[in-house]
Amino acid sequence: MMAQHFEIAIIGGGISGAALFYELSKYTNAKKVALIEKYHALSTLNSKGTSNSQTIHCGDIETNYTYEKASKVKPNADMIINYGKLVNAQDKFMFSHQKMALAVGETECEFMEKRYEEFKNLYPYIRKFDKEEIKKIEPKVVEALGGGDRPEKIFAMGSLVGDTYTTVDYGKMSISLVEEAKKVRPDNEVFFNEEITSIYKKGDVFYIRSISGNEFSANFVVVDAGAHSLFLAHKMGYGHDYACLPVAGSFYLTKKHLLNGKVYMVQNPKLPFAALHGDPDILCDMNTRFGPTALALPKLERYHGLKSLPEFFKTLRLDSAVMKILFDLMKDSTIRNYILRNFLFEVPGLNKGLFVKDARKIVPSLTTDDITYAKGFGGVRPQVLNKTEKKLMLGEASIVPENQGIIFNMTPSPGATSCMGNALRDLKLAVNYLKLEFNEELFNKELRADV
Numbered sequence: 001m002m003a004q005h006f007e008i009a010i011i012g013g014g015i016s017g018a019a020l021f022y023e024l025s026k027y028t029n030a031k032k033v034a035l036i037e038k039y040h041a042l043s044t045l046n047s048k049g050t051s052n053s054q055t056i057h058c059g060d061i062e063t064n065y066t067y068e069k070a071s072k073v074k075p076n077a078d079m080i081i082n083y084g085k086l087v088n089a090q091d092k093f094m095f096s097h098q099k100m101a102l103a104v105g106e107t108e109c110e111f112m113e114k115r116y117e118e119f120k121n122l123y124p125y126i127r128k129f130d131k132e133e134i135k136k137i138e139p140k141v142v143e144a145l146g147g148g149d150r151p152e153k154i155f156a157m158g159s160l161v162g163d164t165y166t167t168v169d170y171g172k173m174s175i176s177l178v179e180e181a182k183k184v185r186p187d188n189e190v191f192f193n194e195e196i197t198s199i200y201k202k203g204d205v206f207y208i209r210s211i212s213g214n215e216f217s218a219n220f221v222v223v224d225a226g227a228h229s230l231f232l233a234h235k236m237g238y239g240h241d242y243a244c245l246p247v248a249g250s251f252y253l254t255k256k257h258l259l260n261g262k263v264y265m266v267q268n269p270k271l272p273f274a275a276l277h278g279d280p281d282i283l284c285d286m287n288t289r290f291g292p293t294a295l296a297l298p299k300l301e302r303y304h305g306l307k308s309l310p311e312f313f314k315t316l317r318l319d320s321a322v323m324k325i326l327f328d329l330m331k332d333s334t335i336r337n338y339i340l341r342n343f344l345f346e347v348p349g350l351n352k353g354l355f356v357k358d359a360r361k362i363v364p365s366l367t368t369d370d371i372t373y374a375k376g377f378g379g380v381r382p383q384v385l386n387k388t389e390k391k392l393m394l395g396e397a398s399i400v401p402e403n404q405g406i407i408f409n410m411t412p413s414p415g416a417t418s419c420m421g422n423a424l425r426d427l428k429l430a431v432n433y434l435k436l437e438f439n440e441e442l443f444n445k446e447l448r449a450d451v
């Protein structure tokens with residue numbers, strides 16, 4: 001069978017693949033671009049609205065971000081907002097809610113007050129809220145378990161409705177990106193139900209085979225397949241210094257509007273994953289959702305049985321370097337307790353009681369009767385282990401073999417927020433490699449305005 005040829009092929013139709021498909025279609029003269037997805041639709045895994053926290057992580061309320069990291073993250077977050085405005089997505093898949101990073105107790109409040117002063121220039125809309133103001137905008141954060149006000153000092157920094165955009169259904173945004181791309185370049189194609197099992201290069205051309213026996217060829221390939229990006233990279237002999245530890249995140253739902261907006265907590269700097277937060281779920285009638293938890297799972301995809309178990313072992317590539325990283329994580333009592341606690345958050349009978357104890361830092365009056373484990377919610381973060389540095393990498397990772405015309409992206413949180421920025425980075429590599437034209441002026445005008 002003759003391979004269908006494309007100038008650029010993107011493997012994986014989550015938010016990362018969809019963003020790149022859009023940017024290549026709209027702002028370059030790439031002749032034909034293919035987006036090849038394993039399942040029947042876009043974003044059925046981690047980019048689906050119910051799989052992640054629906055947050056635009058721009059760095060203002062993420063207390064684990066330094067000023068330097070926040071300055072890098074913000075332009076990527078701004079691109080999401082600019083795209084949303086461009087396609088009139090306000091209140092369709094992009095929303096402006098209230099949000100805050102909440103400090104509880106003297107030490108955290110002192111930290112947050114300093115952080116507010118440091119970050120206010122980067123986020124001109126940012127506000128500080130003392131206990132009285134918090135009581136007005138998020139009364140449940142102040143109300144104590146038996147009534148009255150919680151006794152601790154609290155302080156928060158954040159924004160009010162209308163200040164900025166905070167929330168996105170990244171699943172719906174993926175669909176919009178592909179629809180907009182097809183409007184300008186109807187000849188660019190999207191393929192569903194094509195699980196790519198092998199990629200090999202012959203001369204200057206990549207041959208891409210799917211499990212159904214179809215073959216595609218391309219001059220440039222970007223693999224945006226989440227944890228499977230590393231699986232496919234290893235198959236091609238790339239990225240052996242990386243391994244993947246999939247960390248699932250679950251949520252608990254309430255049937256009430258306990259919170260008016262997003263309430264994040266101060267991140268313990270020792271912990272590798274974002275602190276628990278509470279917010280209105282845009283896909284569940286704005287009922288409050290708490291989470292995510294963090295549970296290492298021996299599979300690359302959630303809710304697909306044990307299908308990806310063998311692939312997990314292949315991408316983990318368990319050896320002494322991986323063992324050392326895992327051992328070092330477990331050696332630290334804070335991390336060990338966190339891992340154990342997060343495991344218990346999944347154990348029926350024990351989970352709700354333990355989880356409520358943690359979530360009461362946000363809503364002190366929360367009880368076990370208020371929450372239910374959100375079945376089918378929460379995806380998997382493909383955390384990358386760097387075997388050379390013997391470290392768990394906290395953010396995203398890419399494998400870009402020099403001058404080979406192929407890129408592999410692994411995208412744990414905040415990969416959805418970074419999708420437009422990551423796509424721009426990959427677009428530039430493709431444009432350079434294939435000697436294409438890039439309408440940067442239009443790109444900057446439409447997507448790079450400060451918001």
Ligand SMILES: Cc1cc2nc3c(=O)[nH]c(=O)nc-3n(C[C@H](O)[C@H](O)[C@H](O)COP(=O)(O)OP(=O)(O)OC[C@H]3O[C@@H](n4cnc5c(N)ncnc54)[C@H](O)[C@@H]3O)c2cc1C
Pocket residue numbers: 011012013014015016017036037038039042043044045046047048051052053054055056057170194195196197224225226227228229248249250292378379380381410411412413414415416417418
């Ligand atoms: C609990 C949780 C909370 C999160 N919260 C946030 C948040 O609030 N904000 C934020 O910015 N980020 C958040 N993230 C991270 C965010 O969800 C991901 O970074 C993002 O969705 C990754 O998008 P992606 O397109 O790279 O990968 P995915 O969404 O995983 O998409 C990969 C696609 O590749 C396809 N694929 C895989 N293998 C193959 C193959 N062999 N052939 C063809 N196709 C293949 C898959 O079917 C899938 O459609 C969260 C993640 C989790 C788990």
